[in-house]
Amino acid sequence: MTLLSSKSDMSVNKRRLRMWIRMLRTTRFVEARLREFLRDKYDTTLPRFDVMAALYRSADGLKMSELSKLLLVSNGNVTGIIERLVTDALVLRVNVEGDRRAMLVCLTDQGRKVFEEMAREHEALINDLFADLDGEDLDELVPVLSRLKAIEDKKS
Template sequence: MTQPRARAPRRDILSKQRLRLWLRLLKTSRDVEGNIRERLRTQYDTTLPRFDVLAALYRNDKGLKMSELSGALRVSNGNVTGIVDRLVTDGAVVRVAVPGDRRAQLVRLTKKGMSEFETMAAEHETWVNGIFAGLTADDCDRLMALLEVVDDSAAAASSRNGE
């Protein structure tokens, strides 16, 4: 030992600060998500995963194959099977055979599914706008930029880890 060192080196403080930031990011995200889930449940008797599937199909009016759907939503294949099953039961989507490939099928919104989604999507935007009402346009830009930095880094770490 040459010299007594400061008790908490700068890098350790920064490390703890980043850890607290991650906990805050997680909490904020979960709170907002919980808020939206709750309103979807009580006001539309539906769930976020169902809403997400409808949103993906709304953006693709030709329909999407199951694998395209799970790719777009970044969830597992088997997961989508169950959610689409329930949406079919409720008449919001249909499965359509793909001509020329008997393995695949397209999932498409029905008229009912489309109109239900449009109603919910408009309200959803209002909810989000209310929750983020404390942020100006500049705040949004700053927050967006910082989150992108983190997300790029998380994606890179995941691919290094072989996901």
């Protein structure tokens, strides 16, 4: 079988490539705006925001290994972020009973309060960035992206 078996396949292949480039450009644009917003408004980073979001969703806290797996980053990356969040009194680290090597991390009350404020403004920024998409657009786009995620899950 050849890489491009027919003219119609080539057309679909090119369209897939164009779709990927548009998705990538959009993602980079939105990420850049989010990074700028977090840096300017909260003197924080997108990775710190992501860690806080994961801990916010897990009220009982997460082991460091669970957190790094959830965020798809190395334990070392998570450790550095957690160290700074602990220093800022936004995260608390506690030993896991029965496992001397494991640490459980959770947001402090102050960390929850700070994250809730950031999350509200994050949502407002996302809504502003995608304001030109109406409900019908979202009803078409979200299922397609969900199918892409399902394909990704099958392949991993």
